[in-house]
Amino acid sequence: MKLTFNPYNLKSELELHEQSMIKEVVKITNVNSDVYRGCKYLAELVIIMNGEPATIFVGFKDNYPGSLPLFFDLNDSFGRIPHKEKDGFICFTRSEAIVIDKRYPVSLLLNCLENVIELIAKGISGENHEDFQLEFEAYWCHIVKGKIYGAIDTDNYNVREINLWCETSESNFTIVASEKNIKNTEVIMNTLFHIDIYQEEKFRCIYIPLKHGTSILPPAAEEEWDYSFVKNIFSKHITKKSKQKFQRIVRRKGNSTKKLEFIIFGLPLSNENTALFAYVMPGTGIDYLHPLVQKPKNVNLIPLMVERWHPNYLLNRTGGNTEVADKHVAIVGVGSVGSEIATRFAKSGVQHITVIDNDILEMDNVYRHALGNDSVYARNEDNQLINVPKVLALEKEIRRKYPFTQVTSLPKSFVELWEEGSINWKDYDLLVIAIGLANQEMDINEKMHSMKQPPPTIYAWNEPLGIGGHSLITLNNEKKGCYQCLFKPMEGKTSHNRSSFTKPNQDFSKDLTGCGSIYVPYSFLDSEKTAMLVVENSLKLLTGKLQDNPLLSWKGDDSQLKSEGFATSHRYSFGDQELQNTQLLYKDPECPVCSMKG
Template identity: 45%
Template sequence: MEVNLEFIRKQVLEMDQTLIRDFNPKDDFDKEKYSGFEAMAEIDVLICEEPTTLTVGFPKRFPNVLPSFYDDENQFGSIPHKLPGGLLCFTRIDSLLIDTRYPSSIVLNCLEKVISLIESGITGENQNDFMEEFEVYWIKKSFLDIYAHIDTSNERVRELNLWSKNIPENDFFIAASEKKDDIENLEKLVKHLFKIDISNANKYRCFYIPLKEGTFLIPPLDEKWSFSELKTNIMSNLTEENLKIFNRLANRPVKSTSLEYIIVGLPTPNGNVALFGFGMTGNKIPFKSHKKNKETQKQLHPFILKPKDMSVYNAKINRWHPSHLIGRSGGHIQLNDKHILIAGVGSIGSEIAMRFAKAGVGKISMVDNDRLEFGNIHRHVLGSDQLYYAIEEVPLMQKSKVFGMKDEINRKYPFSKVEAFYKDILTVPEEMDMNKPNFDLIIVAIGSPNTEMELNRLFQGLPEPPPTLYTWVEPLGIGGHTLVTLNGERKGCYQCLFKPDEIEPIFNRSAFAQPFQDFSKSITGCGSSFVPYSFLDSERSAILTVEAGIKILMGKMQGNPLLSWKGDPSLFEESGYKTTIRHSFDSGKLEETKYLYKDSSCPVCSLEGRDTSSIAN
């Protein structure tokens, strides 16, 4: 669609508005400078009660795409959110709804934000935004890309390993942990993530320098910082302790490479840390020697003794430390030091394991003694590529679910530590200490009530049991459940769901399906029987369980509730099955009654029935 500036001009000037004093389309403009724009105009406005002219660019898809505004004459100097070239960043496109019926109103609404931004910059009201946008400005002047694995919560100056690898059309830089013991694991991780082998790459010295809280730096806007500016801005904003650490490390000579690198952590007012970096080289490198033999000469850091003809190259820092990746994607960095155990990694358990890894749980242990089959893959996290081991001597070696899950989690989320145990869950309490703090949370997703009741008795008898969740689905999409136990109290457990009746056999009182109905299906006889439910049911129960688990790990859930979700019962009822009264409860009623399952005479968790001989005082 062609942008009709005359039409917009006429509408704007005829509207009852006070922002635009005049609107003048530009017949000719620099297509290279203003690439992507169909038309340009100059508008006269008042900013801080002074007459001012701004340039407006209209993209081809306007009004579906917002116009852009420029301070072409640099009338306002250096203010936040103004990029080199004068572009004023006044909004994020996804934060503004566009009513395309009124293109002139769109211009006015955008202009109102632009004027507010400029006036805040002139008065200094938004000076802190320089800090929030520091990385954006720095990147504009960057020559290098460094992929950095840095824990910014560690506020001490430290030396990093930095490797440079020449790859087609570019140099690849990796900066990471300074610990020598981590190098081998780091090389494997880099190869896994970036598909690059750094074992034979060039290695250089690199420092991570966190600046002190309250540091205020205006980023380089038009020109790069000189070496002197760079050094002053960094060294004058170190804590006394970090200054001592840096001087000690930097005074330690290294073998001459003629290149040095620094990555700086800048605390921002919003509580984050901006990262920027640079490389330094000079024609005459400073040396220190204790002997006359030139082979013993070693390079000093340029911040200690500046070489002549010093060159500085700004570097964009691309983060890949898990604390940044998890926080950025909605995970919880507080979960990084948590250890969970998942018993059963079938359709539900596999979804739970993957979601906890995605949430940022640091260590996941899984127990299962089942192997993956073709019949599993359409409601399991693992696909057909995890069915068999690739072993030449033993073709068609079927893979266990736990080892398949370990491979899949390591592939997708390599920062999670995963342990796999191919064994019966009932043997695990005999072989390892299940108490806190060895585990922070246990999830039981095996779908076998008899085994789950036995596990419940074992866990209830531990001296310091971790919170334990039981989760399962019901047939044909009717619903699913997650039971929280041992979350700060022992009252309320899995056995409570099976309160005995004098007349009928025990049954799960949380169920939506009436008891004693046969839901198993078979395709080729008894050996192929299964309970019919879909991957969607598994995912819904997994989500319910993981949400509860995260709340527990972060101390945001109290007590032992029974949590349930309800699905569409039409297929269930069409198949001739019957529901319980509990299925008639709406979500409010389910929430209201989530603690009523508890059995005051439960033989496992009640004070009367509990066997206290196995529980430590």
């Protein structure tokens, strides 16, 4: 979209508006858009700031008013203030915070300028001085000479040694650091950064958390801190206990010195976050003597930024849940629904998942399974092409995508494991049953209720033809209410699942090539909806936010079901509120499994 107003005739445009902020407009010619962040049009504005005239520059990209105007303090009229970058650009808002109405380009300009003037006034008065620290890393990145990919646990306030490796090649180098307590480090490093830590040089790196309340201005544009400044930070802004810990680390027996030493500082912020900044510096050449204690000859400090990849940071950044990181969840049945559930648990932050299934993956499965065609086949020791067990393929895929997640795969049925006695089921925090076969699930339900300390157990299944899906919570600190309850016998009627959205005694199975290809028709969308229902409520259960044993359902459209001549049940007529109000009414007081009478 081209400009709907002429920036070179901005003065005339402004005359049509009642405004008092802009006193004078001077257009700038021969604008280099590469210098001014893509702006092709630039104007100098004279504004009133604290009762005095001041100059600010405004730039417009070619698609304005489809994008916000950009403002620059090119003459450094306002000195060093928060949110002003080294090229004079003033970051006054996140673009999504202002709704753009393309019909009123001048009003958009004035609205943005008002925000800029307010921001500058706060900067001059010192009202937003704290923003320097809150934006510390944004300023720091302007002076850095390199990067550390760092998995740093900023919730740990102890001085400690961090694992650090440096991969070098003819054209570049990669520096990767991680906490020592991260499991499967070599696999994670290879998966994320494609490096073999056993082939790379390892250096000493010490993480130093600064004291709470520490106030340090980030370096100004193109300003680099010298050795004395950095040592002063170390000397004045860490606790006595931290200094003692630091000394123990550098004097540790067998801690050989390297040519280079790495330091990562953690700066606590008022918003409870931590800013990270790092240095690499030459070693002292003396055993057990660190350059922050003894200045080395020809010292050269190289500032580095830290790109974070600690699992807690990534989960917080992307809406995961660190509360469930230490939970262990088992999924029995990893077909269409179960595979989606397992994958979503990994995304949610559960870091130990066990998958149980004795079935193999086949081409027929892939279009409604979490795995794709590339997971179906593998070569055995005799180079024969074989189908891969679902649990092994799923383990490989989850480890590849979410390497912090520990996956245990058991290519056996639940019954096999139960009879072997090889599993201590009470060690799981949650058990999810996604087999989708009522008779097998009733048997599992009975076995779980026979235990003295069973884990909470959730049953998940789809209905045919997109009409819905269900999740039944059981053994959630309450025995009453179980899978068997759904099949409460009704006088004169055959037993059926009372949660169903379809009338009983209808056969939905289909086949394409005979009995060997029989399946129940539902799509990957149905499996994803059911998986989301299960995982959302599982997270509530694991964090103590879900009580009792509710029956939870989602309803889909019934048009395809009816077009194929099938009928819905009375329960399908329930609205969302009625489904919620009746989610505990499935319980059978005469249930032979969970009732006192049973």
